[in-house]
Amino acid sequence: MLIFNPPAKADTVALMDLVQAQCLSCHQMDRKRVGPPFREIAQRYAPGPGQETLAYLQRQIQQGSRGNWGAIPMPAQNRISADQAQAIAVWLLSLANTTSKESS
Template sequence: MRLSRARGCMGCHGMLRKQVGPGFAQVAERYKDDASASVRLAIKIRAGSVGAWGRVIMPQQTQVTEAEARLLAEWVLAQHAEPKR
């Protein structure tokens, strides 16, 4: 998604695996059975968080609008891990 690049998400997150923060597919896997995950992730995107993935800090992303945060959260949760061989 272009928005993830435009807002700097790809600087810390990979599609599948951890870089600085978890990979988007890892986030989707963790929250796959959580109906409220997209709302909570959208809040974390804008407000930041610490401790959800160890000691890694997710800094506030105040340049991301609330609408963009919702789109990003839904997109992240739709990611899939590589198929196992």
């Protein structure tokens, strides 16, 4: 089992700024918007092989996807670098074992 370590605090702030600017128009933490909730993505992919899962999510973020979560495709995120996409993937997978505030 691969453990995903969250980024350092300064990196976390930059990452959350990126997520807010690029991802939150379609995704929410615990509720479906246009795309699936972040926690649902994490729960689907976290059990997979670590490096392969990270590479897969990184590609999906950068290149977009179609049909994985329904009829609405995820557009390619051309403004997100490979390093940024990998950081988002690591962060997403770290959500798999967290609980939402709504379920407490």
